[in-house]
Amino acid sequence: MTVRALYHYDEIGLLSASERTPAGHRRYTERDLRRLYRVRALRALGLSLEEIAGVLDGAADDPESMRELLTAQLRRLDEHAELIGTLRQRIRGLLRQAGDSSGPDPERLMTTLELMSVFETYFTEEQRERLAERRNALGGEGVEAARREWAGLVEEGLRLVETGVPAEDERARDLVRRWDALAGGFHPGGPDGERTRAAARRMWRDNSAEIGRSLPWPAERMAGLVSYLEQARRSG
Amino acid sequence: MTVRALYHYDEIGLLSASERTPAGHRRYTERDLRRLYRVRALRALGLSLEEIAGVLDGAADDPESMRELLTAQLRRLDEHAELIGTLRQRIRGLLRQAGDSSGPDPERLMTTLELMSVFETYFTEEQRERLAERRNALGGEGVEAARREWAGLVEEGLRLVETGVPAEDERARDLVRRWDALAGGFHPGGPDGERTRAAARRMWRDNSAEIGRSLPWPAERMAGLVSYLEQARRSG
DNA sequence: GCTACGACCTCCCCCGGCGGGAGGTTCAAG
DNA sequence: CTTGAACCTCCCGCCGGGGGAGGTCGTAGC
Incomplete structure (x- = not known):
């Protein structure tokens, strides 16, 4: 965790220190810290800061929103994994094509591309x-x-x-x-x-x-x- | 393919139309078009524009570079897939925790986070x-x-x-x-x-x-x- | 009490890979 | 000759911050 990330969260209104010292230094309270923990955990799951703000600010009103968000994220990850799978297949195919003939033939590979x-x-x-x-x-x-x-x-x-x-x-x-x-x-x-x-x-x-x-x-x-x-x- | 992408490739020097009409409109020659095809195909494999420029401009000097790049990309995709896998596991675990008790308990979920x-x-x-x-x-x-x-x-x-x-x-x-x-x-x-x-x-x-x-x-x-x-x- | 030195502050520009719009020019069809 | 589409350049925006400039604050050692 860098201080720049904290400034960024402050800027976009996701998480700001609720207190400041007279000199203007940020004081993160216990509650701020707990919110930070939640933000970090949800970020680590791949959610966007906007989604995190939404679910953290709206979760009290709608306890279902969290579950919806997580299932949606699960779907996104599934799609992403599928995409990665097809890309891997393609690259493996290209590498096979490039590697099976004795000398590598970049021209043929380029034409395939x-x-x-x-x-x-x-x-x-x-x-x-x-x-x-x-x-x-x-x-x-x-x-x-x-x-x-x-x-x-x-x-x-x-x-x-x-x-x-x-x-x-x-x-x-x-x-x-x-x-x-x-x-x-x-x-x-x-x-x-x-x-x-x-x-x-x-x-x-x-x-x-x-x-x-x-x-x-x-x-x-x-x-x-x-x-x-x-x-x-x-x-x- | 949007025209903005072509302008962008031109700006970063990846692909520029080798000719212009007197009025300044870009004329893409057959060779430009072939280069564009290669760029698009490599982009679709998840390579960065910088990597693509490197391999397209240096491939003549080093026919191995293409293979190296593809194997490196394959590794990256593998890592990415593994990450996605662990994230899916985590989210599924969270959803189980949120869903097994009759009423959803957002507090417990938050604490877990x-x-x-x-x-x-x-x-x-x-x-x-x-x-x-x-x-x-x-x-x-x-x-x-x-x-x-x-x-x-x-x-x-x-x-x-x-x-x-x-x-x-x-x-x-x-x-x-x-x-x-x-x-x-x-x-x-x-x-x-x-x-x-x-x-x-x-x-x-x-x-x-x-x-x-x-x-x-x-x-x-x-x-x-x-x-x-x-x-x-x-x-x- | 003074002086370093680190930690903190704000403000600003930077990355990748374009999207989108303003405001102006050029082209081809009718 | 007009009109609408296509093209041009220039500039700002996204996301999640990184990095640095230039200034202030806090504290430890003398």
């Missing part, structure tokens, strides 16, 4: 949770199989683009259908799924270069493919 | 952990038995005080010995135990009224008993 940010820009937290649920439901091999299948679709699409097949061609439209079916496995059902699908298309359209950076194909070829597929989708 | 603060004043965090270990080792019934035995000692001591038996009397010194033996079960062994014992005596001496408030005997009688025992201890 960028993609995390792009993801959070286009999907709400709720949507990201739904998507994570779907991904977990598919399991590791399911995701890996989808990735391989998708790689085949990309190769096929790049061939269509670069051999000059128009986007209105039935082959392009069929590719779009298979592409969307594959992506569909990662989206939740119902109107939520439609929303995440739309968000994903926006994300691809606005950031195909950025996303392409994490893929084995050159970013500009991916960008071309994305706009080609978009055109084919509109035409169908 | 005061005692928590007094405890934290006299024992370091490490010492409190040791004491908690000992208490857990004794178990619930062990603590309850000690409490009953101790109540007997208090009654005995109050009789000695109030019948005028001098503190130098053998009966008083014997009481002190049994008192200390009982308390000894709650203290760790070795020099640590000596330190926590000394801290406990200081706490009793300075705050017998405060502590007595939580006991079934009047505070001033407990205060008298404490100073009597102290005198007896010195005389022996």
Whole structure:
């Protein structure tokens, strides 16, 4: 406990010495001291000074307020703990990614970071949770199989683009259908799924270069493919 | 993302638009945008802007810095999670105390809070952990038995005080010995135990009224008993 | 009684990570 | 040409105090 904290409590009216010596020095009475003890204990539980003032001044009127405050604080702590848990998971994932290949690859790590940010820009937290649920439901091999299948679709699409097949061609439209079916496995059902699908298309359209950076194909070829597929989708 | 945050990043030199229009409007280039993505992702992991600036500007020189930063952050999050865990335990304990008796008893709750603060004043965090270990080792019934035995000692001591038996009397010194033996079960062994014992005596001496408030005997009688025992201890 | 030296006082600026507003300029659509 | 939105700079505010300047007070030793 520093004297600055006491001055601060005095300033904000949370706890002031009820007496002063003629010279102006603060004299804390027994009652002040007891109030200080309560303040410190409640601070140590993570309550704000404002909340503490409220419960200490209003507790006489409403004996329930204390319990309400504590349960509310418990909820806040629970939420906070959950947040910390997800952050730990994420950081561990990043460290695994950075550490599993023999040489550390800061470029790949940075790209992953960028993609995390792009993801959070286009999907709400709720949507990201739904998507994570779907991904977990598919399991590791399911995701890996989808990735391989998708790689085949990309190769096929790049061939269509670069051999000059128009986007209105039935082959392009069929590719779009298979592409969307594959992506569909990662989206939740119902109107939520439609929303995440739309968000994903926006994300691809606005950031195909950025996303392409994490893929084995050159970013500009991916960008071309994305706009080609978009055109084919509109035409169908 | 608000524009204020971008201005702030500019101000502290973390991220500034590399170009400006003739009118002075910021133009963020593709590279700026990628840097922004990294900043946002690292912020979302709980890193400070200063740390982010450090790792983004120094990562080229030292590819290890990123990993170090992430592991350090992981440690911080672990500590934070542990703190939150203990706070939750405490709050749950307080809520139990407030809720088990039929009517809520805010006075008792307040007294408990005061005692928590007094405890934290006299024992370091490490010492409190040791004491908690000992208490857990004794178990619930062990603590309850000690409490009953101790109540007997208090009654005995109050009789000695109030019948005028001098503190130098053998009966008083014997009481002190049994008192200390009982308390000894709650203290760790070795020099640590000596330190926590000394801290406990200081706490009793300075705050017998405060502590007595939580006991079934009047505070001033407990205060008298404490100073009597102290005198007896010195005389022996 | 005098003189150190510590403890206390008030007043003010500082941290991080922005939010919000005032007051002015610029841009794009109608 | 106007109008409304977007942008700019500059400044004050939050929370829980930390730290220092510059002055006063209290007490212990000589």
